Amino acid sequence: MNAVPISSESIPTSVVIAAVGGQGALLASRVLARYAILRGCEVKVSEIHGMSQRGGSVVTHVRFGHSVHSPVVELGTADAVVAFELLEAARYVPYLRSDGLLISSTQRIAPLPVLTGAVAYPEDLERTLAARPVRCLFVDAQRRAEALGQIRTANTLLLGVLASQLTKDIEPWRAAVRTSVPREHQRVNLAALDVGWALFADEFAEPSHGGKGIHT
Amino acid sequence: MGTEFCSTAAGSGGAGANAARLRSQHSSLALYLRGVNGCPPRHRSARNEAPSDSQSSARLDRVGRFWQLALATRRTTDDMVASMRELMLGNQAVARGAYEAGVRVATAYPGTPSTEITEYLSEYSEIDAEWSVNEKVALEIGIGASIAGARTLVSMKHVGLNVAMDPLLSIAYPGVNAGLVVVVADDPGQHSSQNEQDSRTFVPAGKLPMLEPSDSQECKDFIVQAFDLSERFDTVVLVRLTTRVAHSMSLVGVDSRSDVPLREHDMRHGKYINAPAFSKKRRVVAEARLRELEGYAETTPLNRVEMRDPKLGIITSGVAYQYVREVAPTASVFKIGLIYPLARERLLEFSRQCSKLQVVEELEPIFEQRIRSFGIATSGKDRVPIIGELSPEIVRAALTDDPAPAPSAVPDLPVRPPMLCAGCHHRGPFSVLRKLKLHVTGDIGCYTLAAFPPLSAMETSICMGASIGMAFGYEKARGREFAKKTVAVIGDSTFWHSGITALVDVVYNRGITTVIILDNRTTAMTGHQHNPSTGSTLLGATVSAIDFASLARSLGIQAVREVDAYDLEALEKVIREEVAREAPSVIITKRPCLLADGIKRPGPPLAVDEDLCKACRLCVRLGCPALSQVDLTVSIDPSVCAGCGLCASTCPFDAIVRVQSE
Numbered sequence: 001m002n003a004v005p006i007s008s009e010s011i012p013t014s015v016v017i018a019a020v021g022g023q024g025a026l027l028a029s030r031v032l033a034r035y036a037i038l039r040g041c042e043v044k045v046s047e048i049h050g051m052s053q054r055g056g057s058v059v060t061h062v063r064f065g066h067s068v069h070s071p072v073v074e075l076g077t078a079d080a081v082v083a084f085e086l087l088e089a090a091r092y093v094p095y096l097r098s099d100g101l102l103i104s105s106t107q108r109i110a111p112l113p114v115l116t117g118a119v120a121y122p123e124d125l126e127r128t129l130a131a132r133p134v135r136c137l138f139v140d141a142q143r144r145a146e147a148l149g150q151i152r153t154a155n156t157l158l159l160g161v162l163a164s165q166l167t168k169d170i171e172p173w174r175a176a177v178r179t180s181v182p183r184e185h186q187r188v189n190l191a192a193l194d195v196g197w198a199l200f201a202d203e204f205a206e207p208s209h210g211g212k213g214i215h216t
Numbered sequence: 217m218g219t220e221f222c223s224t225a226a227g228s229g230g231a232g233a234n235a236a237r238l239r240s241q242h243s244s245l246a247l248y249l250r251g252v253n254g255c256p257p258r259h260r261s262a263r264n265e266a267p268s269d270s271q272s273s274a275r276l277d278r279v280g281r282f283w284q285l286a287l288a289t290r291r292t293t294d295d296m297v298a299s300m301r302e303l304m305l306g307n308q309a310v311a312r313g314a315y316e317a318g319v320r321v322a323t324a325y326p327g328t329p330s331t332e333i334t335e336y337l338s339e340y341s342e343i344d345a346e347w348s349v350n351e352k353v354a355l356e357i358g359i360g361a362s363i364a365g366a367r368t369l370v371s372m373k374h375v376g377l378n379v380a381m382d383p384l385l386s387i388a389y390p391g392v393n394a395g396l397v398v399v400v401a402d403d404p405g406q407h408s409s410q411n412e413q414d415s416r417t418f419v420p421a422g423k424l425p426m427l428e429p430s431d432s433q434e435c436k437d438f439i440v441q442a443f444d445l446s447e448r449f450d451t452v453v454l455v456r457l458t459t460r461v462a463h464s465m466s467l468v469g470v471d472s473r474s475d476v477p478l479r480e481h482d483m484r485h486g487k488y489i490n491a492p493a494f495s496k497k498r499r500v501v502a503e504a505r506l507r508e509l510e511g512y513a514e515t516t517p518l519n520r521v522e523m524r525d526p527k528l529g530i531i532t533s534g535v536a537y538q539y540v541r542e543v544a545p546t547a548s549v550f551k552i553g554l555i556y557p558l559a560r561e562r563l564l565e566f567s568r569q570c571s572k573l574q575v576v577e578e579l580e581p582i583f584e585q586r587i588r589s590f591g592i593a594t595s596g597k598d599r600v601p602i603i604g605e606l607s608p609e610i611v612r613a614a615l616t617d618d619p620a621p622a623p624s625a626v627p628d629l630p631v632r633p634p635m636l637c638a639g640c641h642h643r644g645p646f647s648v649l650r651k652l653k654l655h656v657t658g659d660i661g662c663y664t665l666a667a668f669p670p671l672s673a674m675e676t677s678i679c680m681g682a683s684i685g686m687a688f689g690y691e692k693a694r695g696r697e698f699a700k701k702t703v704a705v706i707g708d709s710t711f712w713h714s715g716i717t718a719l720v721d722v723v724y725n726r727g728i729t730t731v732i733i734l735d736n737r738t739t740a741m742t743g744h745q746h747n748p749s750t751g752s753t754l755l756g757a758t759v760s761a762i763d764f765a766s767l768a769r770s771l772g773i774q775a776v777r778e779v780d781a782y783d784l785e786a787l788e789k790v791i792r793e794e795v796a797r798e799a800p801s802v803i804i805t806k807r808p809c810l811l812a813d814g815i816k817r818p819g820p821p822l823a824v825d826e827d828l829c830k831a832c833r834l835c836v837r838l839g840c841p842a843l844s845q846v847d848l849t850v851s852i853d854p855s856v857c858a859g860c861g862l863c864a865s866t867c868p869f870d871a872i873v874r875v876q877s878e
Contacts, residue, residue, distance in 0.1 A: 033465060037303060037467070043466065044464055046464045047465075054634035055637070070539050070542040071460060072464075074608035087629060088632070091632075094622070094623040095623075111630050112635045112841075114844070116670050116845065117845035118669075
């Protein structure tokens with residue numbers, strides 16, 4: 001039994017990665033795709049470029065399995081949503097299937113209307129999300145990445161959390177990081193993967209769709 | 217294991233064992249790859265040089281990655297040779313297809329979602345790739361290269377096709393010599409475009425064939441096929457992409473480059489002279505060519521019938537095909553790969569085999585109307601939206617009579633629109649324009665974001681290069697006094713693209729338009745491409761940068777001013793002076809884009825002195841991501857602040873100060 005209710009043989013696994021431009025969503029989706037290839041899967045990744053460098057909302061879709069048609073995840077069918085920012089977690093959580101897994105950083109990045117004081121950053125997003133039937137894992141990814149000496153590896157750290165919920169074997173993930181990340185950044189990214197992997201690895205065998213968020 | 221259906225991979229053997237095997241087999245694969253791929257992609261800046269050691273090692277890295285993959289999937293070398301597949305963006309696969317098809321020349325103007333095609337093409341040393349100044353010029357170079365014998369790929373976004381329409385429809389009668397393929401990338405859903413026009417609309421006007429792939433493998437295969445078609449039928453061939461195909465990745469089988477020699481230069485008398493005496497004859501040829509293409513459509517494997525349950529037959533193309541397969545796996549499908557001209561007889565046969573037909577196409581009802589004209593009854597836009605991008609859930613809703621309710625969204629979330637970066641060069645000029653309450657005709661680029669709050673300093677942004685002509689139009693309509701309250705604002709690359717001709721018009725027709733050229737030394741919006749004023753080409757050659765000021769003076773414009781984009785005082789003074797002038801003027805604001813390679817922050821971060829801050833919010837109205845209003849003061853995020861100092865210049869109370877001096 002899996003912590004993440006992985007799709008059956010005929011249905012591919014679908015992951016949505018939601019972030020703010022500049023947080024490394026594209027790299028994370030490519031590492032995930034590389035993992036899928038290492039597992040011998042067909043894989044499709046959908047990215048929206050364009051405004052991604054200017055602080056807009058960025059979302060990528062990764063689907064892998066025996067055969068994959070649509071590069072885009074259907075609303076309400078994702079096995080996991082991995083969000084690098086809390087507001088983006090809330091924005092993209094409708095992509096999750098009802099018993100899916102939400103992994104979200106607790107980082108808050110104020111969007112333009114909040115910066116200018118036009119609206120407030122929503123309160124209690126974690127509680128709002130945890131009240132949904134999905135399983136929530138909240139991670140203080142930024143602080144943990146900072147502790148590793150490279151705050152920009154929060155993306156790999158969150159991918160490590162996802163990895164721990166998809167499989168029991170970290171090696172193909174490490175290989176995926178090695179083949180996707182430039183040599184000079186590999187060591188710190190591998191360390192971030194390990195940290196993310198260790199956070200919830202114990203819960204791998206215990207699916208809990210109880211609706212209560214777990215914090216680290 | 218959750219993903220047991222996939223073959224087991226790198227895991228159990230351990231990375232160490234793999235690495236050892238990798239090392240032992242590394243060199244032989246390197247040799248092999250060179251044989252298969254021709255010359256592997258080389259470093260961009262070293263076009264005409266022998267590969268240096270560092271380039272060689274970069275190549276070995278790539279080869280090493282292949283090898284790791286090969287080993288990780290535990291295939292033998294031979295298996296891997298037979299099925300070597302790479303994860304590729306649709307645009308990357310287009311470039312690979314062009315490479316394999318023996319393309320020698322590639323031209324383009326950058327535009328989302330087509331830009332990466334040319335960036336990937338620039339990695340192949342066999343291809344002369346360039347950023348052209350605009351799409352019209354790109355295609356004209358392509359036509360010349362084709363007549364002179366080289367297979368040529370020209371790529372652009374959908375609105376770029378409008379710019380290239382004159383050469384495109386004008387070459388329709390003469391035809392080509394070596395294969396000439398135009399890739400056009402549409403943007404359904406307007407992710408990064410001013411409209412969502414459907415390029416399929418335009419091909420009947422030129423009687424030109426058009427292909428549409430549905431994933432990266434087809435991107436590569438269709439490009440190769442398009443070159444064959446181009447030469448076989450003596451015509452330009454278009455390949456249409458959409459954002460979801462161009463910007464999705466899937467696995468692509470890689471082949472070697474075909475040895476396509478340079479054709480003899482085509483000097484047939486009159487074939488390429490579009491004077492009536494010749495082109496009237498070519499008009500007849502073009503019509504006959506379309507008949508031949510209609511015959512070809514009936515047999516080509518570009519179109520594919522997948523008979524399953526005959527109760528529902530779906531006619532579709534591109535990424536919509538993938539959505540259909542996803543949500544209606546048992547339906548019969550007519551997958552259109554050659555989208556113009558359509559395969560009439562095969563569609564009629566498909567309609568006879570299915571009890572009900574549904575056309576699923578993104579944007580306009582092009583297939584639907586054409587298919588109805590064949591006498592086939594089908595459902596179409598009555599069920600599928602005409603506006604916006606399709607998605608699996610939209611296609612599912614279109615195919616069922618009682619769709620399931622959509623999953624509930626979290627209500628009242630603030631939007632997260634893109635914004636000008638911290639320290640952006642554009643913020644200075646636009647904050648002054650807002651203060652002076654001028655009428656601003658704007659243009660296309662990152663600076664279009666200045667049209668939105670809090671800057672809200674732009675009235676118009678219509679199409680590439682429009683700002684200057686439109687400002688002159690304001691003057692024609694409302695007179696010179698109104699012109700003195702108007703400025704045109706245009707970016708460096710957009711000016712070269714199509715602003716320059718309008719500036720000539722202003723001078724020639726005695727306008728007094730003031731033009732601000734925002735020179736941030738790059739084409740930032742599409743990801744930092746070079747242009748004629750950056751001093752470098754796509755392939756890394758150093759060239760003399762064309763100077764805006766000299767150009768403007770050479771046109772006879774007396775008032776040409778260059779200003780630091782961070783100097784608000786100087787900006788205000790110069791803009792006030794120039795809009796008042798009874799003659800055309802050009803103001804060039806200068807500062808490099810901070811996201812471009814090698815550009816440093818202009819200074820150390822700033823901070824707010826809370827004792828001095830009166831919370832007037834003038835600084836917050838600059839729309840800088842580093843500044844936020846917190847209760848009765850303003851906070852500056854030092855990790856975001858670029859140190860441009862604009863907020864400090866704006867503050868009337870001197871409450872914003874540098875944290876440290878440099």
